[in-house]
Amino acid sequence: MMRRAKLAAVLLAGLLASALAACEREPASDSTAGAPAAAASAPVGASSAKGVGTSTVGALAPEPRGDAARGRELAKKRECHRCHGGLDLEPVDTTRHCVACHSEVLAGKFDHEPDAKRWRKNVAHLFAVPSLASVGARLDYSWLVHFLAEPRDLRPRLEPTMPRLGLDAQEARDLAAYLVSQGKPAGAATASAATGGATAAASTATSTAGGATLAASPGGAGADALAGADEARGRKLVDAFQCGACHRMSGTALLAGGTELDAGKRETRAAVMLAPDLRHVRARMSPGALVAWLLDPLAMKPDTLMPRTPMTPEQARDIAAFLMHTALADESLPAAPVPLPLLDRKVTFDEVKARVLDVTCRHCHGDPDTALGDGGPGNSGGFGFSARGVNLTSYEHLQAGYLDASGERKSLFGKLADGTPRIVAAMWARHREVAGKPDRELRGMPLGLPPVPPADIQLFATWVAQGRPR
Numbered sequence: 001m002m003r004r005a006k007l008a009a010v011l012l013a014g015l016l017a018s019a020l021a022a023c024e025r026e027p028a029s030d031s032t033a034g035a036p037a038a039a040a041s042a043p044v045g046a047s048s049a050k051g052v053g054t055s056t057v058g059a060l061a062p063e064p065r066g067d068a069a070r071g072r073e074l075a076k077k078r079e080c081h082r083c084h085g086g087l088d089l090e091p092v093d094t095t096r097h098c099v100a101c102h103s104e105v106l107a108g109k110f111d112h113e114p115d116a117k118r119w120r121k122n123v124a125h126l127f128a129v130p131s132l133a134s135v136g137a138r139l140d141y142s143w144l145v146h147f148l149a150e151p152r153d154l155r156p157r158l159e160p161t162m163p164r165l166g167l168d169a170q171e172a173r174d175l176a177a178y179l180v181s182q183g184k185p186a187g188a189a190t191a192s193a194a195t196g197g198a199t200a201a202a203s204t205a206t207s208t209a210g211g212a213t214l215a216a217s218p219g220g221a222g223a224d225a226l227a228g229a230d231e232a233r234g235r236k237l238v239d240a241f242q243c244g245a246c247h248r249m250s251g252t253a254l255l256a257g258g259t260e261l262d263a264g265k266r267e268t269r270a271a272v273m274l275a276p277d278l279r280h281v282r283a284r285m286s287p288g289a290l291v292a293w294l295l296d297p298l299a300m301k302p303d304t305l306m307p308r309t310p311m312t313p314e315q316a317r318d319i320a321a322f323l324m325h326t327a328l329a330d331e332s333l334p335a336a337p338v339p340l341p342l343l344d345r346k347v348t349f350d351e352v353k354a355r356v357l358d359v360t361c362r363h364c365h366g367d368p369d370t371a372l373g374d375g376g377p378g379n380s381g382g383f384g385f386s387a388r389g390v391n392l393t394s395y396e397h398l399q400a401g402y403l404d405a406s407g408e409r410k411s412l413f414g415k416l417a418d419g420t421p422r423i424v425a426a427m428w429a430r431h432r433e434v435a436g437k438p439d440r441e442l443r444g445m446p447l448g449l450p451p452v453p454p455a456d457i458q459l460f461a462t463w464v465a466q467g468r469p470r
């Protein structure tokens with residue numbers, strides 16, 4: 001424990017030193033030399049070669065069933081456990097674990113460090129991420145395949161999303177097979193036995209047409225689990241139990257205890273941040289698993305932050321009927337903002353650095369020379385991405401560009417077909433991902449994190465258009 005804390009502190013000091021020193025220092029001419037070598041030895045970005053990773057719908061078919069052992073290897077390679085707990089993989093050290101280190105910073109474990117106060121103030125994301133413990137008892141295999149290949153936002157009050165890792169259909173199936181093989185604690189055994197073989201059939205129906213199809217599906221055990229349950233009574237119970245204090249269910253009237261989302265207000269209570277939008281339940285869970293969850297969430301997932309609400313099995317079935325069957329309005333995602341026109345004032349690199357690059361970018365596009373050799377997932381590689389050599393810590397490094405799929409250095413300012421410089425386009429692409437319109441050619445940046453505000457992208461674009469003055 002002590003040793004890990006010390007290591008983490010060293011790494012932090014390195015991170016921060018790099019941020020400060022980078023501005024004054026000429027980049028060592030070989031500072032990125034390691035990157036091409038790495039890119040050449042590793043098969044170049046599986047993802048980049050295949051495109052950013054939105055497979056066609058046909059290719060996403062959950063069958064043939066994935067291979068759990070291959071999925072486990074893939075989970076290691078993709079470093080799922082740098083963000084997620086609850087998997088049976090060898091734990092990642094805090095010096096590399098995004099969520100563990102951020103949590104420790106916020107919990108004051110580094111308070112002996114001179115910069116601890118500022119760090120604590122600045123860590124805004126990736127301290128609460130759902131654990132994947134006993135995911136197999138809760139979440140449906142085909143839903144997992146779709147989600148992994150094309151992640152979408154699930155939790156209205158959690159700002160980060162699952163990053164688009166560019167998994168192809170086979171990888172998504174293997175990972176999903178691995179995940180469903182994970183942990184089925186004793187409490188869940190009866191529930192999964194009750195719905196057993198019908199789960200797959202039921203879930204296909206629910207993911208396309210919702211509960212109505214499920215109820216109508218002939219002889220499905222899924223339907224039996226809720227036979228005779230009353231959706232209207234379920235809604236009243238959800239309101240009486242104040243489930244809305246943590247959950248929203250978009251597409252239906254606001255749940256009692258809830259408030260409209262306030263975009264300007266950041267949520268910091270983990271139990272609320274991690275509560276999913278209940279509209280997705282019908283695609284994610286079988287009726288049997290849902291009833292078991294409602295009766296005793298902790299028995300199903302020991303590390304969950306959802307408290308147990310005492311209720312009778314009949315009440316649980318009524319609530320499940322409401323969650324599974326109530327009519328939902330179409331999902332309304334925020335529209336992506338229209339790019340703003342360039343500013344007509346001079347913009348300096350210092351402004352761009354302070355308002356864009358230092359806020360999130362440099363944490364994944366760091367300087368390996370000053371961070372114990374690891375420049376982060378966007379530079380040295382990580383989450384299964386090969387080294388792309390993008391260092392966003394200083395003016396010189398920014399000019400040095402990125403490694404494309406064939407390992408060749410290209411400019412980050414090269415113009416795409418519509419004339420937008422690549423790095424600017426990547427920031428707009430993140431807005432489109434949040435709006436549910438992921439780009440096939442370009443991965444949104446910052447990866448899986450809230451988009452850069454339009455006015456800050458405008459500032460960056462203006463600086464590029466002005467010839468990128470120092």
Ligand code: HEC
Pocket residue numbers: 074075078079080081082083084098129130131132144148152153154155158160161162163165175179276383448
């Ligand atoms: C950079 C951090 C990060 C990495 C790496 C990551 N995830 Fe996630 N993942 C998230 C976040 C954040 C969410 C919550 C998204 C939401 O609720 O909208 C999430 C959600 C999920 C969910 C849904 C869980 C639930 O209860 O809703 C699954 C399944 C999942 N991730 C699997 C994976 C797998 C498999 C990998 C590795 C291939 C992986 N993740 C890598 C951050 C990460």
Ligand code: HEC
Pocket residue numbers: 008009011012082094095096097098099101102105118119120122123124125126359360361363364377382449
């Ligand atoms: C050794 C501890 C440590 C690890 C590991 C770590 N971080 Fe951080 N991170 C920090 C600290 C400390 C800050 C605040 C730095 C500051 O004040 O400048 C921070 C800030 C950030 C920020 C900007 C603030 C925010 O929350 O948006 C991002 C983004 C970020 N980290 C992403 C990551 C990702 C992604 C990973 C995993 C690949 C990661 N970090 C791993 C310690 C860590």
Ligand code: HEC
Pocket residue numbers: 130131238241242243244245246247270271272274275276277278280281284290293294301303304305306307309319323
């Ligand atoms: C204190 C906050 C809190 C309250 C109150 C709460 N939940 Fe939850 N709920 C959560 C969290 C957090 C999760 C995510 C569980 C996890 O993966 O660990 C969750 C998960 C769920 C899920 C699984 C959804 C999915 O898509 O995975 C359902 C269903 C659910 N809650 C229903 C309810 C109902 C019904 C009530 C009221 C009886 C309720 N919750 C009360 C926090 C809460």
Ligand code: HEC
Pocket residue numbers: 045047048356357360361362363364365377378379382383385386388390402412422423426427443445446447448449452
């Ligand atoms: C959570 C980590 C993370 C954060 C934060 C992040 N990036 Fe990235 N970035 C990556 C990864 C990983 C890759 C490599 C992706 C790939 O190979 O497809 C990448 C690649 C890139 C690329 C090259 C991709 C291409 O093909 O054009 C650009 C440009 C980029 N990032 C810009 C940014 C900018 C600008 C920011 C801040 C607004 C940022 N990134 C923040 C992880 C991150």
